[in-house]
Amino acid sequence: MPDSQAIVMEHEAHNPALLHHFADAQQQKNAASLGMWLFLVTEIMFFGGMFCAYLVYRLAHFNAFAAASQQLSIGMGAFNTAVLIVSSITVVLAVKAAEAGKRKVLVGYLIITVLLGMTFLVVKGFEYREKFEKHHVPGSTFKFTDTFDDNGKQIPVNPKEAELFFSLYFAMTGMHALHMIIGCGLFGVLTVFAWKGHYSPGYFTPIENAGLYWHLVDIIWIYLFPLLYLISRHS
Amino acid sequence: MASTVIPANQTLAPTPKLNYLNNGHTLKSWLLTTDHKRIALLYLISVTVFFFLGGFFAMLIRLELLTPQGDLMQADTYNKVFTMHGMIMVFFFLIPVVPAVLGNFLVPLMIGAKDLAFPRINLLSWYLYITAGTLFLHCMLTGGVDTGWTFYTPYSTVGSNTNVIEAGLAVFIAGFSSIFTGLNFIVTIHRMRAPGLTWDRLPLFIWANYATSLIMILGTPVIAITVVLVAVERLFHLGIFDPRLGGDPLLFQHLFWFYSHPAVYIMILPSMGVISELIACFARKRIFGYKFVALSSLAIAVFGFLVWAHHMFVAGISLYAAMIFSFLSFSVGVPSAVKVFNWTATLYKSSISYATPMLYAFGFIGLFTIGGLTGLMLATIGIDVHVTDTYFVVAHFHYVMVGGVLMGYLGGLHFWWPKISGRMYPESWAKLSALLVFVGFNLTFFPQFILGYVGMPRRYWQYPPEFQVLNVLSTAGSSVLAVGYLLPMIYLLWSLKYGPIAEANPWGAAGLEWQTTSPPPTFNFDETPVVTWEAYNYDEIPAPKQLEAPGAR
Amino acid sequence: MSEHEEHTSHSQAFYLAIGIGLLVLTATTVGAAFVNLGPFNPIIALLIATIKATLVVLFFMHVKGASEKLTGAVVVSGFFFLAILLSLSLADYLTRSWR
Amino acid sequence: MSKFLPLWPDQASTMASQVDALYIYLLLVSGVMTALIYIAVTVLAIKYRRVPGRDAQQIEGSTLLEITWSIVPLFVMMTFFIWGAVIYFQERTPPADATEVYVVAKQWMWKIEHMEGQREINQLHVPTGQNIKLIMTSQDVIHSFFVPAFRIKQDVLPGRYTTLWFKATQPGRYHLFCAEYCGTNHSGMGGDIVVMEPQDYAQWMAGGPSAPLQETGKQLFTQLGCATCHRFDVQGRGPNLTAVYNKPVLLEDGRTVIADENYVRESILNPTAKIVSGFKPVMPTFQGIVSDEQLNALVAYVKSLAQPPTGTAGLQNQPPTSPAQPQNTQVQ
């Protein structure tokens, strides 16, 4: 687009990120932020469909869900929750650094965030492997005989319903993990850009918006963790 | 183009002849454009292709149903044909048609902006749409799908041995195209309005698109995840809806209709917005009860989320839930009624010209009223038990979708054609086609109400012989309808070259889009307009000299 | 167009405090799961999750204080329509027998 | 009804005339509304057509009018709702004295079993004047049992029972359709409902050889070993099944459910889902072991245990003493 490029240049030379059709940088920033928030709403509804399925089936097959849930590793789940929370802190500190124009600090926090995200995924990988080993992956090889809870009390379970739990488990955590992978990629790219000095206190919208995304993915996990891992651990 | 060709390197020269159409002639300048108007045209072309494809399938349906025996094609083929017809018409034609073509073109123009807030995302949504469309075509050519457009489980997960996953993926991608359009509109309407253009001065078309965008953002993700779950169930045997695992097939229906009911308002709302513009212009009046018409769009959008299970009255939901959803369904009727009554009231003491767009607007009011009122009958549970899954429902939704949305779209297309193309269309041909569409439409779909009440189930490839007469009428009507749709296709193309040059404001219409040249320059306005007047200030605009468009013949 | 908020961010210590609060809440929710509270177990778990999510939304995502009202409205409407999906679906499931 | 151009379906059940009355009411209201709008638009369009020298008069709107034309339609719609809901409630509440018929749907046929053991395929014979309750399930995908002449329809789902009831009034042969799309031969998945005078029906019934459904169930009950746990003389490992049907059952987790057909079905296929209070979850699942038809027989048998044996050759079930239960189990 020769025309648009030219206009961009002429309009506000010192801020190459300002697009021609915006009146000023403020308008552009407000637009980007509103756009991001709306996108987050679509994410809420996207996961919402699965939460709805979860809710319905949990009410219907409570025993099986409790028994199946106890096969998840609460240790890994809790550890991952902590990892995500720490990563959310580093993200918010990264945004703060960007706002203050501290390039190196920013890059540092971004790198830590990516590392934390990858930690999460690696732990998740171990969890998935465990499921394969225990034949807890839905499908023809699925087996579920672990009908005793942590305290040795038998929970009567129809293995089919436990399979349903694991279907939901894989659908929900899998979709969440996919979002984590995207987030890691996103922050990886941002790290490179930040290193190259693309962002300034006057312009760091991408960092801010990616941060919002990361926090939302965190929030989804905050709900997934108790819903999937913490059913009927007592008794 | 008739205007002189301007070399690309001179595009910034402020010649008055320079507009978005001749600003760059290469294929690249179209395929990589971020100009909302060019993207609208890309959509116009692709959506039209899908409409004719969907129409082609409709004709196959009608031909098959000419006789009671299934003699034209195999049962499986018929099942694929109506599935393709429904999916194409809904996901690849009707949902994008008004927002992505007219909305894309007009939203920035109407609010005095240079472009949508995210032009590149706008282009991306077109590419997503095209990807989805191509995928769907591929799916179609390699066997197609036969689940009906509703993808009901467990048929879609275990029953069907057709290409469900690919079709689901296409719907998924098309969904994201729609989400991005909606997101773009909301941000644009919030952030990019010209100075002085307050919310109570916005054209009703903008209000309608705003409400539509809300539905797109809130509803579409749910169907996206739902088709993903269906695909995953087919692929990896994760049984989310599988009754053998204790899954509930009705859960699929809940999730599906949570989107797909509001989606019918994605279709109708923008068209209602168009109708408001048309009536105001050709009655030369501010719309009666502007505020109520504007807010009723929002009301429809919100209430639309409360009624989805009226598609499931006999599906096995609880008695009480059925009652709740029936009750809530009527809530949508009220804001719809408000619109119909206000349009009618606008005609009072007005000055009406019967230009083609206005004829379509009349058609819309008439057919939407029938479609809507039969919608109320379906919402009445005692009746729905008998008529659900019969041709009564088919007639209902064609009345609202074809009689409503499509009429509105055609009216809008004619109305803004001078702005889009810079040319006038031939008025008398246009009137003829409007008439053909109206007559053909009623002949096609009115008999289906009767057919439904006497009990002919939908999605039937063969039927008991006593239903034949009504089916023959319907088929006859559909051929009239086909001619009615082919005509505009021909004369609009013709007008691109031979139509009289359009002025900036051939209708003497209010609205910022008419204050710039026809066709508009790339950035819409040479100077950002400052708005100091209310919407539809027709008392301040002189009516055009002729009763109808200049160049009418 | 809204006024821009110049001071979006809080101090580093503040963020750390919120973060530590979140970690403590995580520990609490795990602990609470091992105590038998009858029907209150899921309620407590969801309550804690909601508190955590609210903290993240308000302070990490800067909805509190700094941003304009519109952002809040967007967030609320997101959860509102999710609530519609869940509650009206349950209106069916809770009033019918399961198979 | 004209066979050449039918404009109205046959009325052959008690429900038909009720639904038709409501439909006529809706047609009238809609007709009036449509006429009002069409006439208003036409008259205004002609009266205020554009003529030189006459300009439109700008009118802002009127809150009073807006409120009127919101409230009035709302009230009209509420009459639709209430009337429709009343009919629907009847349609979904089978009378207690209904004769039961089991229906199993599969791609693409209807298999029907009478309590007396008669089996039919794609045909259902019923007497006039008798309440008939269909207990339906599907072996594969969703189907829908639709009899236009009776104005009734109900989807038939895999994995659970749905029910439908009617009382035929006119002898004759009526269409049975499958109304939920179910694959290739969906439009061929139909048949006839044959409504007969009671005496003809009794004759037809007598022609059948088979044993009553609950007899088959009784045999299965011993064959499958149910009787080893569910004993009628002493307390076995499982609860005594006498007088279970249609009574509230206290569950281990504190809930109470009504033991309707779906509950009995679930108890056999998925015994762990709802454990009866005071019992151990030792009952094995019979999923995959019993066919849908056998299941129906077992359910019929368990139900028969709750009702004193009737004299009239099992043609009618005695009305249970408890008032009619809504079809759904209530989870309190």
Ligand code: HEA
């Ligand atoms: C553009 C699309 C569109 C629109 C706008 C509507 C609008 C409405 N629809 Fe429709 N509908 C569909 C598209 C649409 N529908 C489709 C595609 C299906 C079938 C899907 C499938 O199964 O494949 C369907 C199916 C459908 C069903 C399920 C039928 C079944 O399968 O059993 C129901 C049931 O309640 C229903 C109801 C309604 C109602 C109450 C409205 C209301 O919004 C209508 C409101 C409008 C008015 C009421 C008219 C104007 C008002 C007046 C003139 C006032 C006067 C009124 C009085 C005084 C009473 N629709």
Ligand code: HEA
């Ligand atoms: C926007 C939505 C839309 C539109 C515009 C239409 C338009 C039409 N529809 Fe469709 N229809 C649906 C949406 C739509 N439909 C849906 C959602 C279903 C449900 C599917 C399901 O059950 O899953 C359905 C189902 C449906 C059925 C029921 C099938 C069944 O249940 O067995 C019928 C039957 O008559 C029908 C007919 C028609 C006709 C005659 C038109 C006419 O208006 C079409 C007129 C247009 C043309 C005729 C095109 C003109 C061009 C040519 C003829 C030339 C051909 C050109 C080329 C090949 C290049 N439709």
Ligand code: CUA
């Ligand atoms: Cu069975 Cu359609």
Ligand SMILES: [Cu+2]
């Ligand atoms: Cu609907």
